[in-house]
Amino acid sequence: MSDRPVPRGPRLRTTLTLLAASALAGGVALAVAPSADAATTLGASAAATGRYFGTAVAANKLSDSTYVGILNREFNAVTPENEMKIDATEPQQNQFSFTNADRIVNHALAQGMKVRGHTLAWYSQQPGWMQSMEGSALRSAMINHITRVATYYRGKVFTWDVVNEAFADSGGGRRDSNLQRTGNDWIEVAFRTARAADPDAKLCYNDYNIDNWTWAKTQGVYNMVRDFKARGVPIDCVGLQSHFNSGSPYASNYRTTMESFAALGVDVQVTELDIEGSGQTQATTYANVVRDCLAVPRCNGITVWGIRDSDSWRASGTPLLFDGSGNKKAAYNSTLEALNAGGTTNPTTPPPTTPPTSPPTSPPVSPTPPTGTTPPPSGTGCTAAYTVNAWTGGFTATVKVSAGSAAVTGWAATLTLPSGSAVTNAWNAQATGSTGAVRFANVSYNGRIAAGSSTEFGFQGTGTPPTGTPACAAS
Secondary structure: OOOOOOOOOHHHHHHHHHHHHHHHHOOOOOOOOOOHHHHOOHHHHHHOOOOEEEEEEOHHHOOOHHHHHHHHHHOOEEEEOOOOOHHHHOOEOOEOOOHHHHHHHHHHHHOOOEEEEEEEEEOOOOOHHHHOOOHHHHHHHHHHHHHHHHHHOOOOOOEEEEEEOOEOOOOOOEOOOOOHHHOOOHHHHHHHHHHHHOOOOEEEEEEOOOOOOOOHHHHHHHHHHHHHHHHOOOOOEEEEOOEEOOOOOOOOOHHHHHHHHHHOOOEEEEEEEEEOOOHHHHHHHHHHHHHHHHHOOOEEEEEEOOOEHHHOOOHHHOOOOEOOOOOEOHHHHHHHHHHHOOOOOOOOOOOOOOOOOOOOOOOOOOOOOOOOOOOOOOOOOEEEEEEEEEEOOEEEEEEEEEEOOOOEOOEEEEEEOOOOOEEEEEEOOEEEOOOOEEEEEOOOOOOOEOOOOEEEEEEEEEOOOOOOOOEEEEO
16 A cells, blocks of 8 residues: 555646656656645655654544544554454454454555554453463464454555563563463564564564663663564564653654664654643654654654544643644644655664663653552452553553452442543443443453452543552452
8 A cells, every 4th residue: 555645636646657657767866846735734744755644543433523534634544543452353262353443444445544553462451361361372372363363454454563562661671461471482473473474564563661762671672673683583663652741751862762773674663652741842842753753764654642632542631733623733733844844864873783781770651560459359259459550641550350269250340530530441341430430340251250260451541540449249
């Protein structure tokens, strides 16, 4: 699929093609000025530099005419926000569901847009059946999931986030997870599996807080990519999520990070960009990100994580390019101006050939690491343990529901949110209410929990997270 949006009419494209062919045949370099569209929309302007400018899309918003109008006008690539994640595509083992992801993919392809696939292997948003798996059974399930999903979308997805967020927030090592506990080669196996399933797609490792070159987490990912390239593991790109706020700010060495990964022989993609703030400060940071990408030839695209501020997982931080009514913000104008200014193919600062010798081991992180656990119950019924990743204005939470000495066939957990806070979405549970006391009940595939076992669900919210232990009721 072309980087450019669908042209207004066939005559212009045919003319340019013939001119280009004639010039090349005569050994003449032909410089074609950007079209009028390149000066007025994000996607077309990015395409003029050989890049894409995309956005995360939610299937349930494709009926919103304002949302779709901006999507179709401004962007030339999309990433499904939640619809390609493991719990969405394989809610029950070996029973795959692509309905909502297909809505996004089909809309994008009909508009001439590229599609990024997100994500094939992740420690979070796993369906209940996968959460309780370990060892060889989980490894086989991971391989099967990657194979089935990547094969299904072969030829439609140009880049996959094969593995998401596998590194710990500090120290530069791997994150502990059920996938990590299958063996330290699990990421390599995931990439080799994805290559076999979809040989033509670019394969990315994607993570947050790997934007600052001096941070230990960045170095950990850098060393993994360097090792993979040296050993022939099929990795094509690194995704910098770039969720910037006061706890994890844009760094002046951001371009150095891009150049350093690119020097390993992989592309760089900005995959989930949002920048909390407002006014000129936010606008300047957006422009800096664009200029950094344009200065690195192997930075081939930028994706913002949502369209309007009200669509963002961090809505209270107003982190996107359009306000809640769909109006262009100052950040939109600065982004478009930076795109239209174009980029250089000769970065002024050469990338380092080796990582810093003494990177910090504990950078500030956002989201913050989960805190708080409770042990499984020893009696009947169920209990719930609550952990939270919080930042200014929002949070995500994971709740572990555990059965006692007897199995349960259904459960519900209740948490009370502080005034001004609200639940915006949930996974692996059905939420009733969004403010105050919110009840989360099991869904069809995770209601039964064996004695002494557990399942997990998660939710996202704005404001301050709830505190205390959730109440759990079993049936």
